[in-house]
Amino acid sequence: MTPTKEDVKKWLKTIGKDRFWLSGKLNTPKRTIDNWLAPGGAFPAYAVLQLQKLMNGEAESSPRIVIDFTDEEWDIICEAAKAHKETFLEFVNTAIQNAAKEKEAARKKFTPVETFTAPSLEAQGRIIGNIAAGNLADGDTIPQDIRLYRELEKGEYLLRVNGHSMEPSIPDGSVVIMKKYTIPPIPKPGTIVQYHDERGVTLKKLVRRKNPETGKMEYTLHPINPAFGDIEPMDGGKISALYVETLDRWEKA
Numbered sequence: 364m365t366p367t368k369e370d371v372k373k374w375l376k377t378i379g380k381d382r383f384w385l386s387g388k389l390n391t392p393k394r395t396i397d398n399w400l401a402p403g404g405a406f407p408a409y410a411v412l413q414l415q416k417l418m419n420g421e422a423e424s425s426p427r428i429v430i431d432f433t434d435e436e437w438d439i440i441c442e443a444a445k446a447h448k449e450t451f452l453e454f455v456n457t458a459i460q461n462a463a464k465e466k467e468a469a470r471k472k473f474t475p476v477e478t479f480t481a482p483s484l485e486a487q488g489r490i491i492g493n494i495a496a497g498n499l500a501d502g503d504t505i506p507q508d509i510r511l512y513r514e515l516e517k518g519e520y521l522l523r524v525n526g527h528s529m530e531p532s533i534p535d536g537s538v539v540i541m542k543k544y545t546i547p548p549i550p551k552p553g554t555i556v557q558y559h560d561e562r563g564v565t566l567k568k569l570v571r572r573k574n575p576e577t578g579k580m581e582y583t584l585h586p587i588n589p590a591f592g593d594i595e596p597m598d599g600g601k602i603s604a605l606y607v608e609t610l611d612r613w614e615k616a
Contacts, residue, residue: 482512495565496526508616518543528586541604560600
């Protein structure tokens, strides 16, 4: 027998449950259940069977997939199933199979890969000096004009790397873009910096480590290449620039 709205209200009162509980059991928003139980409302066909099972004390022992449709969506689906002369479950099964076939066909379909076009070398720049990637060394060199793929921003300049201490990230002979650093605070650890003192200039990663003798945290210039050692302590020198990037393409102007 199909339960009426009054049957459902009386049943909920008898078992001491509310509409929020029923909402969870039917996997349906409470506002939808309120509409069903309101004057002029009605239970949709797909909810009647679930209500009958609940009111008869029939527990569901196996997990199930719940699809939450509005009444309007349910009516459209039922009409489509009738047009195909299928039950609801047959209609859903057919729809799922067709979706799977379309997905598989799309996966097998050849999709052309767009060819990457490297940016043209239209910008002008000048390598103004060398920077050691090893021990501190003199950074002088003969300036060289080059073409690169972007304009240098304010405060940026070009240096040629001499040495292997920053390999493989920054190979020997690379041309790197550096940016002037004039802010008083020391950059955060992990930053690649240009450091110089009376001994010369070098390109290293800035790290912070505990001095085993004093127990204090000290800044250290650390190479990426494990074959090289740290440069410490970092006293009396200055961090004058931060590493921006390594040019992967450039040519003489």
